Amino acid sequence: TIEKRRSMPTPVDPGRPLLVAGPGSIGRLPEVLSWWRPERVLLVGSRRAVATSSALGLLGDAAVTWFDAVRANPRWLQVAELVRLLERSRPDVVVALGGGSALDTAKLGRVLADPAPKPRPKLRKNPPRLVLVPTTGGSGAEMTRFAAVGTGRERRALDHPALLADVAIVDPRLSDSCPPAVTYPAAFDALAHAIESYWSARSTPETRALSWQATGDLVAALAAPLDTPTPRQRNQLAAAATRAGRAVDATRTGAVQAFAGWLTAHRQVPGGVACLLTLSWLLPYN
Numbered sequence: 001t002i003e004k005r006r007s008m009p010t011p012v013d014p015g016r017p018l019l020v021a022g023p024g025s026i027g028r029l030p031e032v033l034s035w036w037r038p039e040r041v042l043l044v045g046s047r048r049a050v051a052t053s054s055a056l057g058l059l060g061d062a063a064v065t066w067f068d069a070v071r072a073n074p075r076w077l078q079v080a081e082l083v084r085l086l087e088r089s090r091p092d093v094v095v096a097l098g099g100g101s102a103l104d105t106a107k108l109g110r111v112l113a114d115p116a117p118k119p120r121p122k123l124r125k126n127p128p129r130l131v132l133v134p135t136t137g138g139s140g141a142e143m144t145r146f147a148a149v150g151t152g153r154e155r156r157a158l159d160h161p162a163l164l165a166d167v168a169i170v171d172p173r174l175s176d177s178c179p180p181a182v183t184y185p186a187a188f189d190a191l192a193h194a195i196e197s198y199w200s201a202r203s204t205p206e207t208r209a210l211s212w213q214a215t216g217d218l219v220a221a222l223a224a225p226l227d228t229p230t231p232r233q234r235n236q237l238a239a240a241a242t243r244a245g246r247a248v249d250a251t252r253t254g255a256v257q258a259f260a261g262w263l264t265a266h267r268q269v270p271g272g273v274a275c276l277l278t279l280s281w282l283l284p285y286n
Contacts, residue, residue: 017165025171029058032167036129038062038092044106045097046070049135052177053097065089070102075150076117082109093129100139103132104147107163117151132165135174137237138186140193140245142168155265172238183226185272191218192256192275193244199286200251207247214243
């Protein structure tokens with residue numbers, strides 16, 4: 001439980017976002033925003049994600065600018081549009097809701113100072129605060145300091161501490177409306193993160209403990225059909241994705257995500273499915 005206080009609580013580990021988790025935790029969003037008392041908020045999320053979460057009613061009296069041009073497997077066009085919108089609206093806080101694509105778009109749009117794609121992008125000196133709210137139990141993007149974006153027929157990744165959120169709100173209830181076509185790939189994505197982080201040469205006892213627990217929870221959740229996940233399964237998926245995200249933030253991704261990224265960029269295979277296809281032959285290899 002996070003006590004109410006005037007200033008933002010300090011994370012247990014300053015190198016990762018402050019985590020607010022559990023069923024119904026989206027209701028803590030007004031409390032989180034009260035730590036900064038923002039005058040302007042930029043909301044990033046699809047109309048479906050925002051409506052399902054009731055986020056518009058949780059932003060208080062701040063002036064709200066809404067960016068809803070989020071797409072699966074974000075392209076530079078959407079990120080550049082968000083960069084320009086950030087320049088115009090000058091928000092104090094960015095709140096992003098959605099799957100990994102929406103969260104990655106928000107992470108990149110918040111820190112980039114130039115909408116033109118460059119090999120060495122220029123970063124914003126004083127980016128606004130960032131609150132990430134995943135609505136699918138899968139990507140773990142709310143806990144990581146990297147994000148990917150498509151440029152032409154390539155996918156580029158930016159890896160920088162500035163991409164870390166200030167706060168991550170993980171509410172498993174927000175995934176209740178996810179159809180199987182979203183739920184299964186999200187679980188596969190989290191499983192790939194957990195396993196790949198576990199065998200990484202950069203793993204540590206802490207990251208292996210996170211990966212091992214995440215893998216166990218995901219296997220347990222996937223042992224039963226996810227066509228109509230139970231609240232218990234939703235909780236398992238959300239918690240496991242967050243643990244896997246924490247682990248992979250320390251170890252980074254490897255061959256699984258590299259090959260899966262190619263399948264997504266060139267063959268339009270959904271990210272989580274691409275991870276599972278790649279993992280199926282890399283797992284025995286490793």
